[in-house]
Amino acid sequence: xxxxxxxxxxxxxxxxxxxxxxxxxxxxxxxxxxxxxxxxxxxxxxxxxxxxxxxxxxxxxxxxxxxxxxxxxxxxxxxxxxxxxxxxxxxxxxxxxxxxxxxxxxxxxxxxxxxxxxxxxxxxxxxxxxxxxxxxxxxxxxxxxxxxxxxxxxxxxxxxxxxxxxxxxxxxxxxxxxxxxxxxxxxxxxxxxxxxxxxxxxxxxxxxxxxxxxxxxxxxxxxxxxxxxxxxxx
Numbered sequence: 343x344x345x346x347x348x349x350x351x352x353x354x355x356x357x358x359x360x361x362x363x364x365x366x367x368x369x370x371x372x373x374x375x376x377x378x379x380x381x382x383x384x385x386x387x388x389x390x391x392x393x394x395x396x397x398x399x400x401x402x403x404x405x406x407x408x409x410x411x412x413x414x415x416x417x418x419x420x421x422x423x424x425x426x427x428x429x430x431x432x433x434x435x436x437x438x439x440x441x442x443x444x445x446x447x448x449x450x451x452x453x454x455x456x457x458x459x460x461x462x463x464x465x466x467x468x469x470x471x472x473x474x475x476x477x478x479x480x481x482x483x484x485x486x487x488x489x490x491x492x493x494x495x496x497x498x499x500x501x502x503x504x505x506x507x508x509x510x511x512x513x514x515x516x517x518x519x520x521x522x523x524x525x526x527x528x529x530x531x532x533x534x535x536x537x538x539x540x541x542x543x544x545x546x547x548x549x550x551x552x553x554x555x556x557x558x559x560x561x562x563x564x565x566x567x568x569x570x571x572x573x574x575x576x
Contacts, residue, residue, distance in 0.1 A: 345507035348453055348485060350443040351397075354404075354417070355384060355482040357426065357438045358395050362386045364435050365393055371490060376479035379461045379487070382454065384480060399454040402445060408433060417445040453506075456514065459557060460487050460504040460549075466561035467502065467568075484508070491568075497521070498575055500568065504549070510541065516552055518567060519544035520574035527574040534563045545571060 359375050366374050366389050378387050385396040396405045397417070404415040404422070406429045413429045415422055422444065427437035464478045464487055474492040481488065488503025501519045505511070516535070520527065523543040535547030545567055552560050 345485070345512070347449045348506060350445055351450065351453060352482060352485045353440065354397065354422065354442055354445070355480070355485070357440070357442060358386060358397070359482045360438065361395060361430055361435060362389065365389045371476060373476070373479070376481060378477070379457050379480055399450050402447060402450060406430070418447065419444065456506065459553065460514070462557045463552065463560045463564070464489060464502070464504065466557055467564045470561065470565040493575055500571055502564070502568070514549035516547040516549065516564070517542070517544055518571050520571050524574045527571065530570050530573055532570050533566050535567065
């Protein structure tokens, strides 16, 4: 999957995130900006018990559902910016100024094929956590899936996510970042991946290496890494 090819989809997700921020109150850890991946779709989740905005990756449609009234946009052929603004302004919301491009079926399928195992592995890993942690979010700004685990002491946390790639990495990778970072943890051996200190500090696991395992086994490997990364906090 080429991250550059995902820019039109990412820009659309950013627009939907901006709408979500207008509809819901501010949530902890920027949850009011986050999206989710569910049932072959990117979604805001149900907002205020009546509103959901969804991009279905199989049909290439955007659905704006409000109090049992549905509005639809064909993301392959419609003027997405114009139609989206028509819908949201009907409900008294601020329109989106930046032009949104039409999407491409093959690129949507590519993201879908990546998102299914990425989301599944993180959800299975999440089920191994205890005490304080978040949902698995899709963040429009960097287009990564991630969740946070908290020690409960000050701001100590471990972020675990899967990036589709960035300016320094053409391929997807998993990251696990303890914060604040303690350099002594670098002395620990990890069963999968390697320690990364270039640009950010934590564990980096190449996506292709994670895919060598069935999802259940991959999540177990991640938990083994997580137990070592927790040593960052003593």
